[in-house]
Amino acid sequence: MNRTEAAKALAVASGFDRRQVDELTATAWAAALDGYHYPEVEAAIIAHHRDPATRHEYLTVAHVLDRVESINRARFADVEADVRVAKALGFIRRDWPAREPLPVEAAGRLSAHRAGVRAEEKRIEASYPWRDGELHGPLRAEQ
Template identity: 45%
Template sequence: MNVSEAAAALSVCSSFDRRTVGEADAQAWAAALPDVRFEDARDAIVAHYRETREWIMPADVLRRVRLVRRERLVGIAAPTPPAALADDPRAEQRWARVARNAIASGATEQEAAATACRAVGIDVPTAGPAVGPPSGARAALARVMDSTKEDE
């Protein structure tokens, strides 16, 4: 998350808790949440305030985002690297790691494969496996929220 996205996330927080937000706040949140997408942070903030009146902090956002990222990977088979990488195990491993991370971040399998191909410097295949529906943050967050309600 960059500083402007952090400011937008803090604006969402402010809508709930009336905190004042300045440049230093946005910089601090951006530093604490560098790998968090704005959409995931926003959804985590809303989910937080649906459950509690407690002031939200970056650690709370991270906890919820980690749950959503794990949920997105449930039931997803490990992406298969392209045959062009068969002779390079390190590139193949990097491709798989980047693709999995992209899926956890909310990309479709096809988007994740394209991102991984660009990361290892190979052409993006034009044909690939059938792609299912995108794994969205809202759907994953709803599943996480439902599972936490069952624990109550």
């Protein structure tokens, strides 16, 4: 992240907490956030202020780093899960790297597979005699 992007991120933060943004602060934040991209930093700032656990805390660069790293860990976990399932279904080769996102074709096939699974789950759930705590269908005793 460069100083201009850091100043822009600080301006977003200022919209929440009315902080004063100066060149020294932008330079320090740019150094601390080096290697990160503006969109993920902006998302972390907004998430900090939307989270009931942190919204009343004054935002620091440490909060932003923690939040960005947490979001990235979750994204890596999602990629790893997709890769495991795609390998199991034979959509990609078995030696595909665990943290490399799926190719577009495999991601599309996995998405279609998951949509099919969800549709089947709904079909099965609709056939259950119990819904909303009540017995439905032919098994229900006449009253």
